[in-house]
Amino acid sequence: MEISKAELASASSAALAAPEDLMGAEIMVRALQAEGVKYLWGYPGGAVLYIYDALYKQNTIEHVLVRHEQAAVHAADGYARATGEVGVALVTSGPGVTNAVTGIATAYMDSIPLVVLTGQVPTHAIGLDAFQECDTVGITRPIVKHNFLVKDVADLALTIKKAFHIARSGRPGPVVVDIPKDVSFKKTPYTGYPEAVSMRSYNPVRKGHAGQIRKAMGLLMGAKRPYIYTGGGVLLSNASDEVRALVNMIGAPCTSTLMGLGAIPASDPKFLGMLGMHGTIEANNAMQHCDVLIAIGARFDDRVIGNPKHFAQNERKIVHIDIDPSSISKRVKVDVPIVGDVKDVLTELMNLIAESKAKMDAKALADWWATVEGWRSRQCLSYDRGNNDVIKPQFVVETLWNMTKDVDAYITSDVGQHQMWAAQYYRFDQPRRWINSGGLGTMGVGIPYAMGIKLAKPESEVYCITGEGSVQMCIQELSTCLQYNTPIKIMALNNRYLGMVRQWQEIEYSGRYSHSYMDALPNFVKLAESYGHVGMLIERPQDVEGALIEARKLKDRTVFMDFRTDPTENVFPMVQAGKGITEMLLGSEDL
Numbered sequence: 067m068e069i070s071k072a073e074l075a076s077a078s079s080a081a082l083a084a085p086e087d088l089m090g091a092e093i094m095v096r097a098l099q100a101e102g103v104k105y106l107w108g109y110p111g112g113a114v115l116y117i118y119d120a121l122y123k124q125n126t127i128e129h130v131l132v133r134h135e136q137a138a139v140h141a142a143d144g145y146a147r148a149t150g151e152v153g154v155a156l157v158t159s160g161p162g163v164t165n166a167v168t169g170i171a172t173a174y175m176d177s178i179p180l181v182v183l184t185g186q187v188p189t190h191a192i193g194l195d196a197f198q199e200c201d202t203v204g205i206t207r208p209i210v211k212h213n214f215l216v217k218d219v220a221d222l223a224l225t226i227k228k229a230f231h232i233a234r235s236g237r238p239g240p241v242v243v244d245i246p247k248d249v250s251f252k253k254t255p256y257t258g259y260p261e262a263v264s265m266r267s268y269n270p271v272r273k274g275h276a277g278q279i280r281k282a283m284g285l286l287m288g289a290k291r292p293y294i295y296t297g298g299g300v301l302l303s304n305a306s307d308e309v310r311a312l313v314n315m316i317g318a319p320c321t322s323t324l325m326g327l328g329a330i331p332a333s334d335p336k337f338l339g340m341l342g343m344h345g346t347i348e349a350n351n352a353m354q355h356c357d358v359l360i361a362i363g364a365r366f367d368d369r370v371i372g373n374p375k376h377f378a379q380n381e382r383k384i385v386h387i388d389i390d391p392s393s394i395s396k397r398v399k400v401d402v403p404i405v406g407d408v409k410d411v412l413t414e415l416m417n418l419i420a421e422s423k424a425k426m427d428a429k430a431l432a433d434w435w436a437t438v439e440g441w442r443s444r445q446c447l448s449y450d451r452g453n454n455d456v457i458k459p460q461f462v463v464e465t466l467w468n469m470t471k472d473v474d475a476y477i478t479s480d481v482g483q484h485q486m487w488a489a490q491y492y493r494f495d496q497p498r499r500w501i502n503s504g505g506l507g508t509m510g511v512g513i514p515y516a517m518g519i520k521l522a523k524p525e526s527e528v529y530c531i532t533g534e535g536s537v538q539m540c541i542q543e544l545s546t547c548l549q550y551n552t553p554i555k556i557m558a559l560n561n562r563y564l565g566m567v568r569q570w571q572e573i574e575y576s577g578r579y580s581h582s583y584m585d586a587l588p589n590f591v592k593l594a595e596s597y598g599h600v601g602m603l604i605e606r607p608q609d610v611e612g613a614l615i616e617a618r619k620l621k622d623r624t625v626f627m628d629f630r631t632d633p634t635e636n637v638f639p640m641v642q643a644g645k646g647i648t649e650m651l652l653g654s655e656d657l
Contacts (some may be wrong), residue, residue, distance in 0.1 A: 087257035091120035091220040093256055095127070096181070097226040100259035103127055105145060105521055107138040107455060111158025112198065114187025116250040130521070130550055133542040135162050137181060137514040139169025140540065144515030147501045148176050148476060149522050152233050153178070158185040159247075160198030163205065168508060170240050171209040175505025176325060177302055179238035181229045188248040189217055202244040211239030219252040227260045236270025237390040239300055240434060270389060274406030274414060281402045282360065282385040283418045287382075289358035290430035291437075292318040295341070297387060298325030298504065299363020305409035306330075306497040309362060312412055315419060316426055319438050321349040323364055324489055325504040330492035338438065339447075342370040343458065343641045344486045348441040350647045351637075355437070360385045363408045364400040367505075374398060376646025387411050446639050446652055447490055453552050457607050459484065459559040459631040463491040465610050466529065466557070469618065475499065475527040478515035480536030481507045483565035486637040488531045510539030513556065517543060520552035527555070527618070534560040534587055536627075544597040547624045555617050556626045561633040569636045573651070594626035605630045 088096070094117060098106065107130045110118045121129050132138045135157045142153030153173075157166045163184050173180045187196040203215050212232050214225050222245070229241040286292060300309050300322075306329045313320050313336055320330050321341045330337045341349035353359070353371070359382055364370070365383050371377045374397055386400040387408055394403040404411055449460045477492055479485040479502040501519060503511045512530040520528045530537075537558055547554060569581040591601030600623050604613045610629065617625040639650040 067139070072187045074556050086347070087253045088256040089116065089120070089251055089253050090222050091116040091250040093219070093222050093254070094226065094245070094250070095120045095124055096256070097153065097223055097259055099124070099126055101152070101226075102655050103152075105130060105142075105518075106156055107132055107141045107518070108156030109138055109158065110161060111162050111185060113159035113162075113187060113247045114156060114245075114250070116247070117245070118184070119181070129156075129545065130517075132514070132546050134540065135165035136169050136510070137182065137242060137543045139166045140172065140508075140511045140514035141518035142180055142182075143169060143173045143178050143269050144478065144501055144511070144518035145522050146173075146180060147515070148498055148519045150498065151179075152230055153518070154182045154183070155180065156183045158198070159187055160200050162198075163200055163202045167205065167209065170206055170242065172503050172506045172508040172511065173240040174209045174211070176298060176503065176504045177238050178240065179233040181226070181233050182240055182242045184242060184244045185250075186215070186244045186246040189246045190248070199324070202242065206242045208282065209210070209240070210242050211237075212244040213244065215244045215246075216249050217246070219249045219254045222249065223256065223259055224263070225261045228265065230261050232268065234269075238297075240302055243490050245499050253273070271405050272389075272410055274387070274404045274411035276414070278402055278404045279411060279414050280418060282404060283415055283422065283424070285358050285383050285385060285402060286316065286360060287419065287422070287424040287426060289318075289356075290427055290644050291355065291357040291434045292316060292426070292431075293352050293356035293359050294318050294320035295359055295361045295364055296320065296326045296329050297323040297351065297362070297364025299408050300326055300329040301363075302496045303363060303389070303408040304497075305363070305412060308409055308412035308416070308598070312416055315416060318430060319348075319352050319435070321345070321353065323370055323504075324502070325590050326364065327489060327500045328494035328497040331495040335494050338442065340489055342647070343372070344490065344637050344639060346442075347444055347446040347639060347650065348438055348651070350641075350650065352438055353442045354380055354646075354648045356382055358383045358385070360387070361400070364388075365393045368397075370647075371398065372645055372647040372649070373588040376649070379646075381590050389656040409439050424609035454607055457610060457629055459487050459605070459629075459635055460491050460563070461607060462557065462559060462610055462631065463487050463531065465613060467492045469614055470527060470529075471495070471627065473527055474523070474525070475529065476501060476513070476516075476519050476523060478502065478512045478519065478530045479531075480512040480532040480534050480537055480539075483561075483569065483635075483637050484531050484533045484536075484559040486566075487559070490637075493579055509536040512569065513540050513543045513554070516556075517547055517550070517552045518555040530554055530556045532556060532558050533565060534562065534584055534590070535564045538588075541593070543593065544599060544624065544626075548598045553620075553624050556624070558626070558628050559631045559633045560587075560590070560628050561635070562587065563633055566637070572636070573640075573642070590626055590628040594624075599624040601625075602627045603630070604628065
């Protein structure tokens with residue numbers, strides 16, 4: 067459902083003819099059309115009925131009716147992560163807003179560009195505890211990049227323009243626009259959607275400081291043990307090509323955070339795997355023992371470096387490139403801070419390296435690689451591949467990867483052990499193919515993410531790797547999948563436990579499994595079938611491949627695969643809370 071160039075021009079250009087008198091709801095629809103919005107996820111209610119009436123009268127934006135407002139924001143979020151475009155959701159006032167809060171916070175923690183349009187009680191009723199009223203601006207203030215309360219219909223078009231500009235520029239993030247009901251039905255002269263916006267107080271820096279980039283080049287080219295550490299900012303900046311070029315230019319080992327996977331091909335021998343709490347030995351040890359670290363679009367969070375005091379024990383020079391100045395030296399003091407867009411800064415850095423004709427110390431780099439390969443030879447991600455008695459969850463993910471590594475596939479996950487196994491064993495070679503909740507760690511995102519992606523990428527294969535706990539948090543969206551024909555493949559690694567909670571209870575709480583066992587699970591096969599989909603139960607390792615082959619053949623159907631996996635399996639390597647990044651548990655023998 068593409069918007070034609072003529073419709074886009076009509077919506078966005080300021081007409082020279084006499085202005086039209088339009089309702090706020092009509093202006094909002096025109097604004098979304100001008101922004102090129104194709105999909106809008108939402109749920110109607112009293113405060114937004116004029117907006118829904120305006121949507122009914124147009125046919126360029128497809129509205130997707132979810133079954134819960136949380137899923138509306140998650141689906142818009144998944145769409146934004148996969149496409150790089152701004153995702154848009156629409157909810158009503160009061161409980162509509164509060165149901166959306168988890169989705170907004172999820173996007174905020176991972177810097178995802180969203181515009182969330184919320185209904186509000188009429189302006190004269192604000193603050194009087196009216197029916198379905200809540201303080202949307204107050205509630206969402208800590209979890210948005212910015213929010214607006216529109217009190218005058220004449221301000222609506224410019225406000226939406228500002229919202230999209232703020233959401234997608236600088237460090238991206240969600241923006242909430244709260245629209246009172248009277249603003250949606252009042253009329254105002256409309257001369258067209260603004261073509262540009264200028265905000266005196268908001269001017270994010272894109273170009274890095276030339277002197278700092280030169281310092282970074284000097285440190286990097288003089289390094290004996292260089293290391294490249296990338297995060298989600300590389301994907302948000304669409305800078306994967308630049309990162310890959312830098313890695314190849316200097317020949318250094320590299321790693322990615324959970325949110326950065328795919329920026330560097332997992333098949334590249336220079337990629338050491340994910341680092342952090344469940345990262346590889348080689349990635350974590352290289353982080354601790356390098357002499358020059360270049361951090362690109364990453365934020366040194368607690369799941370990556372563990373204990374900051376332990377991390378600081380080894381002296382190293384750190385270059386940190388990030389669009390957000392508040393992220394630099396927030397947890398780790400750096401030597402060369404560079405504020406700017408990752409793509410622009412890396413381009414300038416590589417140009418300087420090429421102009422200088424500087425070369426790395428070949429012998430030192432070879433010695434460094436010998437050390438790294440020694441760590442890698444320990445094969446920390448090995449597991450019992452020969453087990454024919456019970457399905458190992460790692461085997462399910464590896465089997466999927468072997469089947470889909472040469473096709474355009476997107477993998478979403480919920481949060482827990484299955485998320486870590488997906489990150490460890492599905493080897494992502496392309497950016498924006500791994501869609502998960504990193505910062506907030508939100509259970510229930512997997513199906514809504516997959517729905518949003520499948521609408522954006524109908525020809526691609528979309529898989530949701532989940533657990534029997536997480537999947538039940540938004541399982542009602544199976545109904546949305548049927549109504550809007552988004553044939554996704556759901557892979558539940560069902561171990562009958564809240565797996566990550568159980569793992570921590572085993573290791574930290576002497577095996578006291580307090581409320582982590584799932585005692586009354588539904589029959590997922592029948593549940594899927596009741597929603598009009600295909601259900602499969604897989605209980606033997608030898609049936610895993612066949613089930614995936616059959617599911618892939620059902621291209622036009624949503625398939626729910628219930629894999630009964632080993633309930634005792636833990637995610638290793640593992641860094642316990644309070645420990646240093648190299649103080650890893652490698653398996654049950656370390657417990």
